[in-house]
Amino acid sequence: MYQLHHFPSNANAAPHMVLEEFGQKYDLVLVDRVKNAQKSKDYLKINPNGRIPTLVDGDLVMFEAAAIVLHLVDQHPEAGPAPKVGTPERAKFYQWMIFLTNSLQEELMIWQSPDRLTGTDVAATEVVKRGAEKRAGAYLDVIRHLKENGPLFLGEKLSAADFYLVLLARWPRPMTSPPRSRPAIARLLDKVTALPSVRRPYAREGVTDEIC
């Protein structure tokens, strides 16, 4: 049985949604960030980054939310939601997954915690935060592809990239132009957040407000 080490609404939400979508049995293990448990000696043994999430799959222990999602997709090819390996659709699936984690997610993390780069320099923190918001906004604009090819990343076919966007879209809700201010993104979010495989994991993580 899988074991997902998590904290509510953190990057674990994407693998969590995928586990639910695939109907898998899993244990949720809380890594209490309030107590900085992600930096504890025991947790660092399974995730030397000291970050959340971590997946334990038998003898396999792995970190990075997107990699965990891709691993789950590989483990359950019959369940979808990812196109067949070697097809152009699969290539597009990789494109969006890597774009989301490598470009958008990284910028959102800088926007959330600019002081990790700037330390106690308040003015620099403000500049970095504004810059990160602008860059994240530009990445969100790229997703306007959905206007012509939506409603989901791969057209009508649900893929794990859609879950990944739900995860990321929750974080920047306070931005001046949050993800939902783009109609194509709002349409995707409405469709995907209506799924039980999205509502259930967020409820299990204790999220009671609108998901994103």
Ligand SMILES: N[C@@H](CCC(=O)N[C@@H](CS)C(=O)NCC(=O)O)C(=O)O
């Ligand atoms: N790229 C990593 C980022 C993981 C990450 O930074 N997680 C955050 C929560 S969303 C975390 O653990 N923050 C606590 C910390 O950095 O100490 C992933 O997607 O798994």
